[in-house]
Amino acid sequence: MTYRDAVREAIRTALRADDRVFLMGEDVGRYGGCYAVSKGLLAEFGPERIRDTPLSESAFVGAGIGAALGGMRPIVEIMTVNFSLLALDQILNNAATLLHMSGGQFNVPLVIRMATGGGRQLAAQHSHSLEGWYAHIPGIKVLTPATLEDAHGMLLAALQDPDPVLIFENALLYNMEGELPAGAGPVDIAHASVRRQGRDISVITYGTSLWKALEAARGLTEKGIEAEVVDLRTLRPLDDRTLVDSISRTHRALIVDEGWRSGGISAEISARITEQAFYELDAPVQRLCGAEVPMPYAAHMEQGAIPQVATITAVVEGMVRPHG
Amino acid sequence: MTNRDHFLDLLHQMLLIRRFEEKCAELYTQQKIRGFLHLYIGEEAVGVGVMQALQPEDAIVSTYREHGHALARGMSAGSIMAEMFGKREGCSRGRGGSMHLFDAKLRFYGGNAVVGGGIPIAVGLALADKLRNQSRVTCCFFGDGAVAEGEFHECMNLASLWKLPVLFVCENNRYAMGTRLDFSHSVTDLSKKAAGYCVPASAADGMDVLAVEEAAQSAAESVRSGKGPYFLECRTYRFRAHSMYDPELYRDKAEVEEWKKRDPIPALIRRIEEVGTGENTAELERQVAKEIDDAIAFAEAGTWEPVEDLLRFAYSERPV
Numbered sequence: 001m002t003y004r005d006a007v008r009e010a011i012r013t014a015l016r017a018d019d020r021v022f023l024m025g026e027d028v029g030r031y032g033g034c035y036a037v038s039k040g041l042l043a044e045f046g047p048e049r050i051r052d053t054p055l056s057e058s059a060f061v062g063a064g065i066g067a068a069l070g071g072m073r074p075i076v077e078i079m080t081v082n083f084s085l086l087a088l089d090q091i092l093n094n095a096a097t098l099l100h101m102s103g104g105q106f107n108v109p110l111v112i113r114m115a116t117g118g119g120r121q122l123a124a125q126h127s128h129s130l131e132g133w134y135a136h137i138p139g140i141k142v143l144t145p146a147t148l149e150d151a152h153g154m155l156l157a158a159l160q161d162p163d164p165v166l167i168f169e170n171a172l173l174y175n176m177e178g179e180l181p182a183g184a185g186p187v188d189i190a191h192a193s194v195r196r197q198g199r200d201i202s203v204i205t206y207g208t209s210l211w212k213a214l215e216a217a218r219g220l221t222e223k224g225i226e227a228e229v230v231d232l233r234t235l236r237p238l239d240d241r242t243l244v245d246s247i248s249r250t251h252r253a254l255i256v257d258e259g260w261r262s263g264g265i266s267a268e269i270s271a272r273i274t275e276q277a278f279y280e281l282d283a284p285v286q287r288l289c290g291a292e293v294p295m296p297y298a299a300h301m302e303q304g305a306i307p308q309v310a311t312i313t314a315v316v317e318g319m320v321r322p323h324g
Numbered sequence: 325m326t327n328r329d330h331f332l333d334l335l336h337q338m339l340l341i342r343r344f345e346e347k348c349a350e351l352y353t354q355q356k357i358r359g360f361l362h363l364y365i366g367e368e369a370v371g372v373g374v375m376q377a378l379q380p381e382d383a384i385v386s387t388y389r390e391h392g393h394a395l396a397r398g399m400s401a402g403s404i405m406a407e408m409f410g411k412r413e414g415c416s417r418g419r420g421g422s423m424h425l426f427d428a429k430l431r432f433y434g435g436n437a438v439v440g441g442g443i444p445i446a447v448g449l450a451l452a453d454k455l456r457n458q459s460r461v462t463c464c465f466f467g468d469g470a471v472a473e474g475e476f477h478e479c480m481n482l483a484s485l486w487k488l489p490v491l492f493v494c495e496n497n498r499y500a501m502g503t504r505l506d507f508s509h510s511v512t513d514l515s516k517k518a519a520g521y522c523v524p525a526s527a528a529d530g531m532d533v534l535a536v537e538e539a540a541q542s543a544a545e546s547v548r549s550g551k552g553p554y555f556l557e558c559r560t561y562r563f564r565a566h567s568m569y570d571p572e573l574y575r576d577k578a579e580v581e582e583w584k585k586r587d588p589i590p591a592l593i594r595r596i597e598e599v600g601t602g603e604n605t606a607e608l609e610r611q612v613a614k615e616i617d618d619a620i621a622f623a624e625a626g627t628w629e630p631v632e633d634l635l636r637f638a639y640s641e642r643p644v
Binding site for chain 1: 383385414415416417418419420424426427428433434435436438441443444445446447448449450451452453455456462474475478479481482485636637638639640641642643
């Protein structure tokens with residue numbers, strides 16, 4: 001099965017288990033989802049629960065908030081992260097604030113899914129990685145599943161959460177093949193995960209970059225470097241403990257993030273490492289981020305704008321003296 | 325309830341809002357109330373009239389000028405005053421203030437201070453009702469300013485498309501803060517905009533509580549009957565400044581005075597005198613004054629939430 005199938009399976013499971021759950025968004029029904037995530041669900045669950053919406057991001061995201069307040073468990077799909085900015089008012093000013101503004105009276109159990117990331121030559125209005133931005137906002141949770149198990153289980157966990165949860169699915173991952181463990185269900189959404197152990201450096205990343213970091217780590221073995229790879233999984237709240245524990249073993253940290261460098265999630269992570277694990281460090285924390293430019297169209301330019309296996313490898317080599 | 329009793333009840337509600345807010349302005353100058361304070365004075369007939377058409381199970385989504393809506397819905401003056409004082413006993417525990425009054429028990433979904441921002445929430449509440457086969461109405465208040473926002477148009481389309489039970493109530497007080505209607509809208513007859521979405525609409529004299537009530541009853545009936553949303557425009561006027569910071573450079577005093585001649589409270593008193601036995605309203609005024617004194621006493625006696633609790637309510641404290 002693919003990552004896409006894993007997300008669909010989670011939606012299907014949720015729709016079957018809980019009649020409060022419904023999916024709405026642009027082209028989720030008749031079209032089958034712009035990334036085919038919801039393909040087939042309209043036939044199975046009907047148009048009341050698989051709702052095609054007009055191109056009105058603010059209205060249907062806000063309607064998701066209202067429906068959640070009204071006792072439903074909506075899953076709202078936004079085609080792509082850049083379009084979510086049309087609904088940013090609803091996400092920030094309403095979803096994230098209502099519980100607090102109402103003195104704890106109105107929680108918003110809403111799940112918003114959207115595609116994120118570059119690498120598909122879709123240029124500067126379809127390719128950015130703004131999940132780090134969203135992680136700035138108290139009141140919401142920000143999940144970035146990189147594996148099939150997380151794509152599936154994080155959605156189920158998000159639906160059990162009393163507060164708004166945003167799930168960022170890197171569009172390059174939809175075709176990734178894998179297996180779901182038998183009996184797969186909701187997964188923990190509070191912790192990062194060490195995906196590969198290593199003694200020399202902690203490469204901290206999430207989403208598509210996780211797979212690049214793992215590939216780089218495999219290659220680095222031949223050069224005598226053992227990189228530990230930490231998958232953040234959740235950008236808000238950040239799991240400081242797992243990061244600090246990893247760095248306490250490796251004493252070096254590289255953060256890999258497709259998002260822009262300035263003011264990004266990598267800056268936040270770097271600051272936390274400095275605050276909490278400064279004396280564990282043998283070298284300055286480094287960051288490998290998206291280039292500070294709107295995403296270009298041309299393939300070679302776009303690839304140059306995003307962290308790659310080769311660039312990760314090179315930065316790690318520069319930070320770690322090979323063990324001889 | 326006889327006509328006369330009903331009229332007296334409406335008068336009581338409007339007087340409570342009027343006197344409550346006059347007191348708020350006073351307390352603002354004493355710095356008991358801080359932040360933004362948007363007074364509803366002049367517009368009381370709209371909130372009170374519309375509320376007559378709503379049932380306890382219906383939902384209300386409001387704006388930052390919502391003291392009148394909250395009081396007319398039955399929120400206690402004390403909990404509202406305590407909120408404005410920033411006290412823990414406030415309806416939002418002092419986390420919201422004047423612009424963010426909430427009451428879960430009364431299905432009062434707030435005080436929304438981004439113009440137009442509450443409209444999608446109302447659509448969603450109505451969607452939840454429709455999906456759960458509940459024949460409830462969600463009443464959404466907003467001003468003429470919000471009608472220029474994209475969210476208004478997106479939501480009119482969505483609510484009509486999905487036949488959702490939303491009663492859209494536009495409180496047209498002719499000014500979006502300081503920008504007059506005809507400087508904001510290409511079509512100043514706002515009720516006409518609903519036709520573009522096949523939403524039935526009407527306009528009511530928002531200075532006449534009985535006219536508003538009648539229009540709202542008929543609008544709510546339309547929504548309740550399953551025909552989808554309804555757009556009710558109430559033409560009204562704000563007698564006071566936009567907020568306490570507003571020097572009112574954008575309108576003539578003469579215009580304000582002209583509208584004050586249509587003050588909904590004396591207008592209703594005249595109606596009561598027509599149908600009644602000439603009983604004066606002094607007793608009602610005394611009753612209202614007592615309610616407000618009690619509200620202030622409640623707010624004064626309220627406590628400050630310990631600052632150690634600052635981070636509460638960013639996230640839920642228990643699973644649902």
